[in-house]
Amino acid sequence: MAKRSKASTAKANTGKTSGSKAAAKAPKADSAISSPRGVKTLAEAKAWMAARGITEIECTVPDLAGVARGKIMPASKFFSSPVMNLPLSVFFQTISGEYPDYDGLVDSVVADSDLVLEPDFSTLCTVPWAQDPTAQVVHDAYHRDGRPVEEAPRQVLKNVLSLYAKHGWTPVVAPEIEFYLVEPNTDPDYPLKPPVGRSGRPEIGRQSYSIQAVNEFDALFEDIYDYSEAQGLEIDTLIHEDGAAQMEINLRHGDPLMLADQVFAFKRTIREAALAHKIYATFMAKPIANEPGSAMHIHQSVIDTKTGKNIFSDADGDPTPEFFSFIAGQQKYLPAVLCILAPYVNSYRRLTPDSMAPINVQWGYDNRTAGLRVPPSLPDARRVENRVPSSDANPYLVIAASLACGYLGISQGLRPTEPLEGDAKDKPFDLPRGLLEAVAEFAECEELGEVLGRRFVTTYAAVKRAEFETFMRVISPWEREYLLLNV
Structure with a gap:
């Protein structure tokens, strides 16, 4: 996990990373890749992160309380499989970390089945307080059969x-x-x-x-x-x-x-x-x-x-x-x-x-x-x-x-x-x-x-x-x- 520090603010603002040969040799970015927030495709995300020397990425999903849940992983692992799995119970957690009585709720909650979380690259941006070059991206949640998760706050707004x-x-x-x-x-x-x-x-x-x-x-x-x-x-x-x-x-x-x-x-x-x-x-x-x-x-x-x-x-x-x-x-x-x-x-x-x-x-x-x-x-x-x-x-x-x-x-x-x-x-x-x-x-x-x-x-x-x-x-x-x- 990346260490947090104010010291990286200047780096994040300039879009550069100190001592990054990869960033120095990167080709000139187009307007999407040079933008501080959001790209459209996985290929653009790779180029965007390479231009900034990103080594870690925070993969988040907002729960019912608006708390960021998810995983932090190396950028290389993220690009090898940009789809993330989390249990359905992340959308049933209370603000104190407990869970309601599942009686009357859907069976998949009781089984705590895995969800498929897919990144929305329009939310891609840096984590400017991170010490190491780190990016973050918000994900959408789907059931394994492709249905959007109805309990997910982002999906509620989309509906x-x-x-x-x-x-x-x-x-x-x-x-x-x-x-x-x-x-x-x-x-x-x-x-x-x-x-x-x-x-x-x-x-x-x-x-x-x-x-x-x-x-x-x-x-x-x-x-x-x-x-x-x-x-x-x-x-x-x-x-x-x-x-x-x-x-x-x-x-x-x-x-x-x-x-x-x-x-x-x-x-x-x-x-x-x-x-x-x-x-x-x-x-x-x-x-x-x-x-x-x-x-x-x-x-x-x-x-x-x-x-x-x-x-x-x-x-x-x-x-x-x-x-x-x-x-x-x-x-x-x-x-x-x-x-x-x-x-x-x-x-x-x-x-x-x-x-x-x-x-x-x-x-x-x-x-x-x-x-x-x-x-x-x-x-x-x-x-x-x-x-x-x-x-x-x-x-x-x-x-x-x-x-x-x-x-x-x-x-x-x-x-x-x-x-x-x-x-x-x-x-x-x-x-x-x-x-x-x-x-x-x-x-x-x-x-x-x-x-x-x-x-x-x-x-x-x-x-x-x-x-x-x-x-x-x-x-x-x-x-x-x-x-x-x-x-």
Whole structure:
């Protein structure tokens, strides 16, 4: 396994490796091979890696939690057989490393059969924090008979995109990911604290949109930008959010699968860069009491594949029936997919009336108190921002679920409520209040089962119930504080 080090950043940025005769003698690469991210064929992948002197490759697949599972192997072994095998159980593992009761699930899970994982070379890029020249590539999962694995998050998103494609539509998304920087914390019983920046003092008060507060961690963010450039990840903006040492990175809009791949890579990139500076980066939805939670807002629009026109706007620049139906679908079905948008017990600590997070699926024009916001824009950029998801969500699943809700709204011709002009927090709480409630609503929704896949719904619900049982085995500080001597 490759050793990890910041020292390789410069090498990754230049696409060179020190002392590599093979790289020095390599023929001049074409535009695909010289690109920092993605090629089309196995032959191009060989040339791409040879040009960089790659010796190891990380073969990954995102599981239900968005954790990278897979194998690390020598590049020579990878090219001798670029198909990888992993057991089906990787898609049934809980965040704590346990497994749900397999009763009622498919027989192949009980047998823990091997899957065939095939690389998607469009995701090929370097691992810029690795000491040795290392590449990484995301894989798709298939059964041995060639069927895609329905439980695989990447496949769930592909299935939703195929529904849009049948109508001649192409969804476009732009994720915004919030996270906290915190001091290293090796004892889970102790609360998290903001880290010390270059001034030598931790951030105490809230510093929304403060440039100076971001500059406290300049060296860290330079590494994040360098690592991102080396991987071909496109950062749009970086801002300081409302919480102490809470940051937000916005990605440029584009293809949903490509953006999900980028968020998958970004989370790992930010954690690795932070660790190099002896800081933790956390995407927990609510890591610090009395501080705002962290969201993963998703901006969504849909274009006509043939014309390239935004179907949310007509020829006069006015909103279309599809635009309003998309919003209505989100209003109707987002509560039923909340266990995907807010996947852990901690996620529901963010969705509270006294926080900045939404508590319902009201919608409004440029209204940040609503779960669904329509930002000001020109007609060709008309879009819907889903503000409900938390940053702990799996990017593949959260994008798939959000687009599925909009798709159902359009296909059913639904109509939304009137846009809200006031504070949405004054309206009733209409989202599930806890994980089990959310899972029950998810499992009972037949329409979502048809769109997302019944096997996926059954598996995901079983994993979430198992995670809740694990949580229930833990005694919290609140219980010791208020129950120990009082009841």
